[in-house]
Amino acid sequence: MIRHHLTDSLLMAYSAGQLPEAHNLAVATHVSLCDECRARMESFDTLGGAVIDSVEGVGLSDDSLAATLARIRDAAPPAQRAPRKRGVFPGPLQDYVGGDLDAVRWRSIGGGVQQAILPTTKQASARLLRIPGGTAVPDHGHRGLELTLVLQGAFSDEDGHFGRGDIEIADQQVNHTPTAEPGEDCICLAVTDAPLRFNSLIPRLLQPFVRI
């Protein structure tokens, strides 16, 4: 049961194609798990369709249809996407990891916490975090818009309990201290506009080296 959802503005910005790639990844991954947000996303797509319908058409070159039919005839058959295994990670995340949880190449960032940075454009960054049950995520403030999506286990903080599929949306005002709940490791997809800023001294010193 997902309790923490995406906002309308994030869903509309995703539908309109206005988010950085890293945020798109978090939205697409959440929507893969959440039918409620899928329905809202598709309703924003419908609005996009209405906008296309109302756009004034621009004349095409005379041979445009013929050229398109030629493209259709000449096109190679579409490449079959490798079937994905159902796992901890929904499809869009598996595409970025190159597999499910067992394919992640973790790096320790201290305090028992591990991370893996995912390849996206530099405008924003996406990483997986693995936090042992009962461990606090290092205290951090935010720059810009941060999305944290739980994929396994759970964490809780001042805003409540977050389990699989729940997404926390934090902006720069929030200074929170999430703690992984006892039990299995908590695995999250964390997306930030800018690098995280840790409040305690040592992690801050490490920051340039571990790319947090």
Next chain:
Amino acid sequence: MLAIANQQDEAAFAALFAHFAPRIKGFLMKSGAPAAQAEDCAQDVMATVWRKAAMFDPTRANVSTWIFTIARNRRIDLLRRERRPEPEDLPWGPEPERDQADAMVLQQETDRLGEALSALPREQRDLIEQAYFGDLSHGEIAQITGLPLGTIKSRIRLAITKLRQAMT
């Protein structure tokens, strides 16, 4: 769309092309693409429509919606040169048994949404269009939500629920 998917009907495709290709070109030019690139891209989008016609599900989206998503993804590819993560597809039911009545109600709701959009005061309509042309940031979009989405969301929700039930 069904004629294209089932019979590779070129006449049906030509009709669809005449309606949508100029609009896609207009949409891409409003999004900042030069005319020649927008034309090339519109052809590409329509070729994708042909290729993926069998995947179109009229109970979950109408044709404009579906073509919008293809055109938007091509725009991101073209103007930003980056990948676009898409949600997992919902698996098909046991048979692609698409309920005509559902598709019709969705079409009516979609038409109503289009009417609501054109009935908005000019200023508000411009803002929504700008969002979809790619002129507004996420922060600016946050100022304009509370949109006239009517009952479209609940129709789509119903379609998704039906699909989920058919799967189990």
